[in-house]
Amino acid sequence: MSNSEKHLRRVLDSLFAFVGVMQPDGTLIEANRAPLDAAGIQAQDVLGRPFWDTFWWNYSTDIKDWLRNAINRVAQGQVVREDVTVRIVGDTRMTLDFMMVPMRNEQEVITHLIASAIDISDRLADQHRIEAALRERTVLLQEVHHRVKNNLQIIASLLRLQSRTAVPEVQQALQDSQNRVVAMSLTHQLLYERNDYSSLELGPYLKRLLGSLRDAHGDLLRRVQMRADVPDSGISIDLQQAVPVALVVNELLTNALKHGFPSGRAGEVVVSAREDAGQITITVSDTGVGLPDGASQGTISSLGFSLIGLLTEQLQATIHWPPAGAPGATFTLQLPLRAPLR
Numbered sequence: 001m002s003n004s005e006k007h008l009r010r011v012l013d014s015l016f017a018f019v020g021v022m023q024p025d026g027t028l029i030e031a032n033r034a035p036l037d038a039a040g041i042q043a044q045d046v047l048g049r050p051f052w053d054t055f056w057w058n059y060s061t062d063i064k065d066w067l068r069n070a071i072n073r074v075a076q077g078q079v080v081r082e083d084v085t086v087r088i089v090g091d092t093r094m095t096l097d098f099m100m101v102p103m104r105n106e107q108e109v110i111t112h113l114i115a116s117a118i119d120i121s122d123r124l125a126d127q128h129r130i131e132a133a134l135r136e137r138t139v140l141l142q143e144v145h146h147r148v149k150n151n152l153q154i155i156a157s158l159l160r161l162q163s164r165t166a167v168p169e170v171q172q173a174l175q176d177s178q179n180r181v182v183a184m185s186l187t188h189q190l191l192y193e194r195n196d197y198s199s200l201e202l203g204p205y206l207k208r209l210l211g212s213l214r215d216a217h218g219d220l221l222r223r224v225q226m227r228a229d230v231p232d233s234g235i236s237i238d239l240q241q242a243v244p245v246a247l248v249v250n251e252l253l254t255n256a257l258k259h260g261f262p263s264g265r266a267g268e269v270v271v272s273a274r275e276d277a278g279q280i281t282i283t284v285s286d287t288g289v290g291l292p293d294g295a296s297q298g299t300i301s302s303l304g305f306s307l308i309g310l311l312t313e314q315l316q317a318t319i320h321w322p323p324a325g326a327p328g329a330t331f332t333l334q335l336p337l338r339a340p341l342r
Contacts, residue, residue, distance in 0.1 A: 018096065020115040026051050026071040035117075040089035051115070056086040074100045074113050083120065095121045138195070145192040152185035175216065176254060176304070182212045183250035187242040200242040202273050202280070203230035209250060210271065217257050224261050226253075229272035235280060237335070244311040245282070245335065248319075251304040252284040252331050260288025260329065278337055285330035293325040 018038070021030035028051045036043060039055050046054040052067040063084065070080045081099045088094045096117035103112040156178045163174035186208050191197055207228045214221050237245055249271065256269045267287035274281050312319045312333065320332040 018117040022051050022113040024075045024110055038088045059087040074102050077102055094119055095124055141197045145188040149185050149188035152181050156181040179216055179254055183246045184243050187246050199236040199238055201233055202235040202237055203232045206230050206271050213253055223266040225268045227270055229270055235273050235275045244315050248308055248311050251308050255304055256286040260286045280335045282333045287328050290327045290329050291324040
């Protein structure tokens with residue numbers, strides 16, 4: 001053995017990685033120290049044998065067949081890379097990131113096949129632990145949202161029961177509070193149902209919100225139609241934005257139903273949403289009587305509109321009001337995508 005060959009042998013034997021050299025037919029002709037030590041065998045136990053029939057692989061017919069097929073592919077010029085399980089000392093198993101490539105001479109003829117691998121057993125074990133922790137976290141989050149949803153529904157039911165014995169003015173205030181609680185509850189319900197705790201799909205939420213308002217305003221909705229012009233998927237808001245957005249939209253819809261259609265007036269309320277240029281635009285419009293003369297964002301002091309202002313600021317959003325004195329009303333909320341809440 002020449003000095004250069006001895007030097008190459010020392011380099012290969014010092015490698016942590018597993019390295020093997022085969023003839024194009026798959027006969028193993030070289031193996032460095034690492035795979036031999038891992039298996040507790042000597043070079044003469046494996047050299048000169050088909051690679052798939054060596055100690056590392058011959059514990060399984062399936063893995064032998066896979067390796068034989070892989071060798072044929074590499075001998076035809078392909079590169080193979082796969083996570084595989086091999087046998088090591090004590091008849092135990094090790095998972096490898098395994099790669100096999102063709103080696104060509106100056107005439108581009110494939111003369112040898114080079115196999116290399118690194119042990120990824122610890123990495124996979126860490127990955128499995130992380131995945132188990134993530135599954136546990138998901139279950140906990142699911143339980144939290146489920147319990148919050150249930151608690152909010154209990155609060156809404158208590159408000160409904162309380163309103164039955166209240167005077168009309170208090171009944172309306174309790175009904176408004178109940179609608180707000182339900183609007184928040186629906187966000188947790190959808191997150192729980194979809195098992196996605198990073199964002200809320202806006203389309204399904206708005207449609208579900210309209211359904212809850214229909215239940216609360218059954219008599220009115222015999223003459224006022226409500227619909228949502230939103231896709232079922234593709235527009236989502238960050239989890240931190242979900243409840244503030246829900247409350248703003250609930251207030252706008254409730255305001256349209258309460259004040260837009262007096263004296264038996266018929267019409268329509270539409271909520272729509274779209275995503276464009278880095279922001280989400282939510283529009284609530286109605287064909288009712290519109291805002292009274294002189295009404296503006298600073299002159300209406302109801303709790304609902306005060307909430308809209310506070311929540312819009314919290315969302316770092318903008319809201320455009322309709323002109324006063326004109327028929328119909330359109331409120332437009334423009335929401336930056338995933339802006340941090342204030």
